[in-house]
Amino acid sequence: xxxxxxxxxxxxxxxxxxxxxxxxxxxxxxxxxxxxxxxxxxxxxxxxxxxxxxxxxxxxxxxxxxxxxxxxxxxxxxxxxxxxxxxxxxxxxxxxxxxxxxxxxxxxxxxxxxxxxxxxxxxxxxxxxxxxxxxxxxxxxxxxxxxxxxxxxxxxxxxxxxxxxxxxxxxxxxxxxxxxxxxxxxxxxxxxxxxxxxxxxxxxxxxxxxxxxxxxxxxxxxxxxxxxxxxxxxxxxxxxxxxxxxxxxxxxxxxxxxxxxxxxxxxxxxxxxxxxxxxxxxxxxxxxxxxxxxxxxxxxxxxxxxxxxxxxxxxxxxxxxxxxxxxxxxxxxxxxxxxxxxxxxxxxxxxxxxxxxxxxxxxxxxxxxxxxxxxxxxxxxxxxxxxxxxxxxxxxxxxxxxxxxxxxxxxxxxxxxxxxxxxxxxxxxxxxxxxxxxxxxxxxxxxxxxxxxxxxxxxxxxxxxxxxxxxxxxxxxxxxxxxxxxxxxxxxxxxxxxxxxxxxxxxxxxxxxxxxxxxxxxxxxxxxxxxxxxxxxxxxxxxxxxxxxxxxxxxxxxxxxxxxxxxx
RNA sequence: CGGGCCGUAGCGCAGCUUGGUAGCGCGCCUGAAUGGGGUUCAGGAGGUCGGGAGUUCGAAUCUCCCCGGCCCGACCA
Numbered sequence: 001x002x003x004x005x006x007x008x009x010x011x012x013x014x015x016x017x018x019x020x021x022x023x024x025x026x027x028x029x030x031x032x033x034x035x036x037x038x039x040x041x042x043x044x045x046x047x048x049x050x051x052x053x054x055x056x057x058x059x060x061x062x063x064x065x066x067x068x069x070x071x072x073x074x075x076x077x078x079x080x081x082x083x084x085x086x087x088x089x090x091x092x093x094x095x096x097x098x099x100x101x102x103x104x105x106x107x108x109x110x111x112x113x114x115x116x117x118x119x120x121x122x123x124x125x126x127x128x129x130x131x132x133x134x135x136x137x138x139x140x141x142x143x144x145x146x147x148x149x150x151x152x153x154x155x156x157x158x159x160x161x162x163x164x165x166x167x168x169x170x171x172x173x174x175x176x177x178x179x180x181x182x183x184x185x186x187x188x189x190x191x192x193x194x195x196x197x198x199x200x201x202x203x204x205x206x207x208x209x210x211x212x213x214x215x216x217x218x219x220x221x222x223x224x225x226x227x228x229x230x231x232x233x234x235x236x237x238x239x240x241x242x243x244x245x246x247x248x249x250x251x252x253x254x255x256x257x258x259x260x261x262x263x264x265x266x267x268x269x270x271x272x273x274x275x276x277x278x279x280x281x282x283x284x285x286x287x288x289x290x291x292x293x294x295x296x297x298x299x300x301x302x303x304x305x306x307x308x309x310x311x312x313x314x315x316x317x318x319x320x321x322x323x324x325x326x327x328x329x330x331x332x333x334x335x336x337x338x339x340x341x342x343x344x345x346x347x348x349x350x351x352x353x354x355x356x357x358x359x360x361x362x363x364x365x366x367x368x369x370x371x372x373x374x375x376x377x378x379x380x381x382x383x384x385x386x387x388x389x390x391x392x393x394x395x396x397x398x399x400x401x402x403x404x405x406x407x408x409x410x411x412x413x414x415x416x417x418x419x420x421x422x423x424x425x426x427x428x429x430x431x432x433x434x435x436x437x438x439x440x441x442x443x444x445x446x447x448x449x450x451x452x453x454x455x456x457x458x459x460x461x462x463x464x465x466x467x468x469x470x471x472x473x474x475x476x477x478x479x480x481x482x483x484x485x486x487x488x489x490x491x492x493x494x495x496x497x498x499x500x501x502x503x504x505x506x507x508x509x510x511x512x513x514x515x516x517x518x519x520x521x522x523x524x525x526x527x528x529x530x531x532x533x534x535x536x537x538x539x540x541x542x543x544x545x546x547x548x549x550x551x552x553x554x555x556x557x558x559x560x561x562x563x564x565x566x567x568x
Numbered sequence: 569c570g571g572g573c574c575g576u577a578g579c580g581c582a583g584c585u586u587g588g589u590a591g592c593g594c595g596c597c598u599g600a601a602u603g604g605g606g607u608u609c610a611g612g613a614g615g616u617c618g619g620g621a622g623u624u625c626g627a628a629u630c631u632c633c634c635c636g637g638c639c640c641g642a643c644c645a
Contacts, residue, residue, distance in 0.1 A: 009578085009592095011578090011579055011580090011595090012579075012580085012592075012594060012595075012606070013580045013581095014578085014579095014580085014581060015580085015639095016574085016581090016637095016638080017574090017637065017638045017639090018638090019638080034637090036636080036637085037636080037637065075610080080594075085645085087641090088645070089644085090644075090645070106645070107645065108643095137645080139643095139644070140569075140643065140644075141642095141643080141644090143638085148644090215644090243583070248593095262609090285589065300643090313643095373607090395572045407645085409645095438632085439645090467590090475603065475604055476602095477603090478603075479603080505612095507603095507606090508602085508603065508605080508606070508607055509603065509604050509605060509606095510604085510605035510606050510607080511605095511606050511607095512605090513604085513605050513606085514605070515606090516605050525602070527605085528604055529604090530604060530605085531604080538604080558642085
């Protein structure tokens with residue numbers, strides 16, 4: 001490719017609406033352009049990177065026996081009705097000319113399970129099927145460029161097994177394949193335990209990349225490697241010994257006091273860790289009190305996971321008033337018998353605590369969990385915070401902001417049962433196929449790579465995913481000797497299968513250097529009259545900005561070796 | 569879904585308070601010089617001021633409605 005003929009629309013300024021580094025750089029570098037909120041066009045450079053990431057994924061999935069498919073994006077609604085996912089809020093749906101409802105696929109469990117109906121015998125298993133396909137999700141809030149979008153290409157694979165051991169194996173194979181994929185993409189991932197959410201299934205692992213532009217918090221332990229999404233993470237807490245306290249709770253007036261902090265500061269109150277935080281939630285239509293230690297925060301996903309519910313929302317002011325006769329800020333679970341009460345284990349055995357009296361302007365002190373509160377279920381509900389002790393090794397935990405680039409699920413039989421994908425087992429009995437599903441957002445991975453690999457001058461692509469591996473920059477294209485030398489190096493590299501671009505533009509050298517660095521090409525050979533006078537060209541490595549002169553006749557070999565060494 | 573901000577040339581912005589027929593920087597085109605880090609000079613092209621309605625002699629500017637985008641929070645398969 002000659003740069004002078006290429007469509008690489010680089011921009012001097014950051015786009016006004018970009019915040020994340022990857023968003024700014026991918027737009028400025030001429031990789032992507034936004035069409036509408038959360039919808040982007042891939043320009044030639046973007047598509048090159050995209051294709052390289054796909055190539056890596058293909059190779060690794062081939063190693064574990066994956067077979068590539070391409071399923072439709074336009075789906076009939078009845079197939080989603082069978083699995084119950086027709087009501088999913090991110091689903092885009094539309095009507096055809098006959099008035100029938102069709103949907104745009106947001107993932108393809110149903111369709112693959114539908115095809116898996118043609119599997120008849122356990123002897124045909126296991127199978128691993130995958131595709132790269134555009135997914136549509138009507139996200140409430142697209143943001144951060146390619147990190148959170150409404151239309152994106154996802155690699156989704158699905159495993160089909162007759163036994164749960166088979167699923168475990170497929171899951172493990174994917175785990176290892178994902179590790180290699182992300183490593184080859186230049187991404188350090190943290191594999192974390194995650195909540196499976198409404199995907200169903202028993203176990204899931206997310207692959208997270210640390211970045212300030214991410215949206216998920218991950219708890220990790222540097223000492224033993226424990227890592228989990230905050231939705232799932234736990235930690236050890238130091239013991240607290242409470243004074244015995246009074247025989248029975250004592251009501252006291254707390255005019256105008258509504259928050260944990262205010263009670264902590266209130267004369268006759270108690271520090272936050274000696275209070276009970278009472279939250280009222282509507283959990284699958286059931287009014288539920290969730291109790292936490294005053295200084296702890298609720299993780300809604302834990303409430304969902306713990307209760308097995310599919311939806312939870314904070315109760316409204318009138319729902320709270322109707323159920324407890326008081327408003328938020330004066331609530332408590334003492335004496336509550338007609339509502340479900342769930343409590344976090346950090347409250348176990350605690351006594352002499354302060355909580356609301358269910359009467360505006362009053363609280364109770366001397367409350368004992370065991371004696372005064374009827375807890376229906378104890379379940380982990382609290383959010384782990386930085387510095388707490390690792391549940392495995394007791395070292396200090398870190399909490400980091402990350403973006404999810406991959407997710408693997410053990411689905412079980414939810415979709416195979418819903419769609420009737422069964423095989424005969426060894427005993428001649430019909431059994432539902434056991435499925436796993438495994439996703440990687442290709443565009444998101446691309447953005448994550450840029451988040452990780454950039455500096456003030458632009459992107460620093462790892463060779464494996466770089467749009468071009470080498471740029472040959474001709475300093476002065478009007479200098480015939482330079483042009484010819486550049487051309488020769490370019491052609492040699494091309495002939496040797498290196499992804500090379502010849503920057504033959506009639507631009508000032510500074511412009512060409514800046515562009516090459518912004519775009520992030522890992523290696524540059526600079527050909528100019530000064531060097532050629534001594535038979536030299538300049539070799540430049542983008543990462544680390546290493547520069548050295550090399551003999552003009554050896555230049556192509558030198559870069560080629562450097563590139564091949566880094567290709568993995 | 570709550571809160572905030574923004575839509576004026578390809579990109580980044582000013583002009584709007586106080587209405588008078590649109591401007592700056594970069595980019596782009598032509599020519600010349602220059603050629604190892606966004607060079608310089610001269611000339612030039614490019615805008616239904618997001619859309620619609622209204623007020624007015626006159627609207628980028630004032631009013632109303634609509635559309636779109638960004639950020640924070642909530643949510644997220």
